[in-house]
Amino acid sequence: MxxxxxxxxxxxxxxxxxxxxxxxxxxxxxxxxxxxxxxxxxxxxxxxxxxxxxxxxxxxxxxxxxxxxxxxxxxxxxxxxxxxxxxxxxxxxxxxxxxxxxxxxxxxxxxxxxxxxxxxxKGIIGWYVPPWMVKTYPGITDWKRLNEYADLFKTKNSGSKGQFLAGDPSFVTNDAALIKNLKLDYTVVYAGSEDKLIAAFRRAQADRTPLLGYFYEPQWLLSDVKLVHIPLPPYTPGCDADANKIACDYQPYDxxxxxxxxxxxxxxxxxxxxxxxxxxxxxxxxxxxxxxxxxxxxxxxxxxxxxxxxxxxxxxxx
Structure with missing residues (x-):
């Protein structure tokens, strides 16, 4: 064979x-x-x-x-x-x-x-934080309060804004538009690959460092590190029709x-x-x-x- x-x-x-x-x-x-x-x-x-x-x-x-x-x-x-x-x-x-x-x-x-x-x-895409953050900052799962925590997420790559960590630049995502349209004080920074995104979430949980980023399931990492999903404004059919005006969560996919x-x-x-x-x-x-x-x-x-x-x-x- x-x-x-x-x-x-x-x-x-x-x-x-x-x-x-x-x-x-x-x-x-x-x-x-x-x-x-x-x-x-x-x-x-x-x-x-x-x-x-x-x-x-x-x-x-x-x-x-x-x-x-x-x-x-x-x-x-x-x-x-x-x-x-x-x-x-x-x-x-x-x-x-x-x-x-x-x-x-x-x-x-x-x-x-x-x-x-x-x-x-079943595919789910969204914004996630490591589980330690939810225990320390209970309000972190309310997207309307994310600006209160923006300083926590600042890095050398994000400048004066909070970092939102994305994965592979080739992934088709809505995150930059969501940040803009939901008026959030963050900027998208790319990890560079799925492996690097996974490694970043692992480190964030192990070292108790702040991290907000893009993630999804099915994904084997979630059986090891139970990342917490931050719900955005609920998805409704057509809310993502205009890529520049998206202000709703990702669509659940079959x-x-x-x-x-x-x-x-x-x-x-x-x-x-x-x-x-x-x-x-x-x-x-x-x-x-x-x-x-x-x-x-x-x-x-x-x-x-x-x-x-x-x-x-x-x-x-x-």
Missing amino acids: RRRLAQALVALSLATAAGCAGPGTAIVAPPGVPEQTGCDTVNIAANPWSGYSANVAVVGYLLEEELDCEVVTHELSETASWAGLNDGTVDVILENWGHDDLKKKYIDGQKVAVELGLTGN LDKIGRKAFVDSGSPAATFIRNWTWTNADQNEVAKNMTQNGLSAEQAARKWADAHRDVWEKWLP
């Missing part, structure tokens, strides 16, 4: 994140399109956070082991992954966080992509999968497998933690999960 996936994912794992048919239903080629009977090359976008890496590890491992596919991963930002669906370099995005604007462009407009159903993961239309229309068994694939936040966190904290390679972490959950993934097979 090929091991290209493990080789392609090693840098990512060390650094770290169609249709409505029911489970088990095969994707078939439309009339006039030749049916693909075997699995050829599958190009998977690999976005830079550990949960996504866990998705790629398990899906890629099973595509290789069970369907004899050749899996090629492409380390791309979220936006670049969608462009890959258009130029043919990407066949599938395994974890999509909303992006209604990109769906409108590539699915409704250019018709080069299609939805492949839900991953089963994460989904996006496929290149030509790849799905080929009737590839890989497309059927990916559409059938669903798992839980706990599944993803288990694999991600093994890859980032327990010294397992992507292939080793995927095999360990697959060996323990055969009853789950057998249902994904075409």
